[in-house]
Amino acid sequence: MAELQSLSEDAYLALSHSYVAAAAAGLAYGAARGPDVGRDCCAPGPGGDGPAAPAPRAAPAAAESSGEQSGDEDDAFERRRRRRGPGPAGDARRRPREQRSLRLSINARERRRMHDLNDALDGLRAVIPYAHSPSVRKLSKIATLLLAKNYILMQAQALDEMRRLVAYLNQGQGLAAPVTTAPLTPFGQAAVYPFSAGASLPCPDKCAAFSGAPSALCKHCTEKP
DNA sequence: TAGGCCATCTGGTCCT
């Protein structure tokens, strides 16, 4: 059991360290972009259906269709419409101005939704133990989710081991074990911990074994095939 | 220069 525990920790640490190592090599990325580049400048105002200012990174695209109602952007909007061909029947029913206004409103809502999603991801990054540092590139979205999943599984495993230890100690004192003997099954899942499966496998297989996504993080692994 | 990551736009679908 202790072996399993150490394997799980190793796997988790390997995952986070390999990512950090990769990130440290390219710290300019995080430094240049920052965690929230483009957020303040393009967030719509309160109650804002109004068009957002163009974000620095996606300036051309954002300016093209979500920016102010300049003539250039209207032209861009029309170009985009022409490129996509005739719209659905719903488009034909609306007047162009009204249609454009509705589109901008929908775009702003979607932007807000994605910002909320990113805020939640930032919150998740904040509680995942990995090297939080201004000089280290922040975790990608997929890495954040996979790391969080593995961290949860690792914690569940640690808790399970702790319960077994308590039960063992209680037995030693002649007490009935107050702990359930059922294996811990977080969120109703089977008590299968992915860390052990790939402990002796080469990198791609090991990454696949404990991440469930063979290609998502393997590129960050130090054991390149 | 290719590939990774990201933000944004957009149309479709489902729900209230």
Add this chain to the structure above:
DNA sequence: AGGACCAGATGGCCTA
């Protein structure tokens, strides 16, 4: 009808 959610497309920035 309007909002939330989703997935595809597009284009920019960055790194190896």
